[in-house]
Amino acid sequence: MTELIAIALITVGLMFFIAGSIGLLRLPDLYSRLHALTKADNVGLGMMILGIIIISGDLLTSLKLILVWLLVLASSAASAHLIAQRARRRERGLWKP
């Protein structure tokens, strides 16, 4: 039963991952690609980590995995800000319809 929950969580996480990557490829604007990248990928990673925590079940490992997710979240947020700031500074990346 727990295995099924873990499989379901990891599958949902993978779908978010794919959505984020396809968004990076297909969206027209640099700033919208940034949205797809940071939000979708981090949620996908979070779901996957939840599934992996259920599979491994060890307390220390689970705490480490949650730490990994928090670090990825925080550094993605700061990186996205830095990338958008650089693009804004050079005034490029906007989609011209």
Next chain:
Amino acid sequence: MTLFLTLALIVLILSLCIGLIRIFLGPTLEDRIMSVQLMGTTGVGILLILGLLLDMPASIDIALVLAMLAAISVAALTRKKAMGAKND
């Protein structure tokens, strides 16, 4: 279970290859920096699943280090010099 995890590994590395397409295509440097960040996050996912499949608990340490340093490489690519000097 291991079959499912192995398939998950394939999905993740296909996602990485999609990021590769963007890093080759991307017209601006910012697109390339974003692909580097995508590959960092996908790499963390791949490492965690590899750790489960190959019974390698150290992969969580590798994923920790990768997560911490991804921000530093993006910062290195985007920071500006003091005194208004351009870096492009």
Next chain:
Amino acid sequence: METLIWNLFDVLLLTALLALGWSALSTSNLRKGIALFIAFGLVLSLIWARLKAPDIALAEAAIGTGLTGALLLAALRDEESAPAETSVQEPGNRFYAYLLMLVTIILTLILGWGLIDALMNRQHPGLAYDVFAQLDQSGVSNPVTAVLLNFRAYDTFLELAVLLAAVLGIRSLNITRQPYLKAGPVLSGLTVWLVPVLILMSAYLLWVGAHAPGGAFQAGAVLAAAGVLLRLSGYPAAGLPARLLIRRAFMIIGVLVFAMIGLGLMVLGRGFLDYPVAWSGSLILLIETAATLSIATILIMAFLAGESGEPEHQEKPSC
């Protein structure tokens, strides 16, 4: 069925690696090349993890992702502010290019011959068997650390000396690098807690290297990444001590402790770096601690490439 999927995974990883490596070298836009090179290091780290070599994967993740990109970009900025005078298209330089190509092809053929030979003589156990047989007397339980710091300690000693020589060469070029803009709220907010976490991670990798993947090089690289982050956020000293004398002391302490332990053991009547079994663990920890400090300081000094310049006036921090 599963082995088929594993083979597909390996093929995709290798294709990604080759594509990244080729385009990183063949592009003319150097900034694009640096971004490609960072991605290359990342995929290489994944390959090491796939090959069940977590120590190397740790080192590659720390050095390839955090440090290499920053170092290459700093060098690129030096080049752009003071471009070199010689051009590469002179006929004399062409000859050296062809010579280098010939040497690379010969080396590739030799390596290929070695690989085919190794694949055909699969039944030779290799050195792993001997390492595991002697592991109890080495003082640590991680075989990689045992090889690096006990069985082949001399090689590690020479590696630290090579790092020291490299940073002395860099400092002798007498470059001053411009410091970075003072960080705005978002980057400052990240730096304020990421640097202590990096220091903690480095201490953890140093300690855990005795019984799990980790060790001095990985710990030193993570600590250096903390220093690089400080410098990128606008602190010109990059976390190093303010007095030059202490910086120099940190740079040489790795080689110094190694040499003193080796010579001290000779004074006691044993060979150079021949640890007594009861003291192996403690001696290895001592050497690794000194090596971590040294490696971190050397890598940060390579990034600074000289004395840290203070900006003449502070601009208003960007958003």
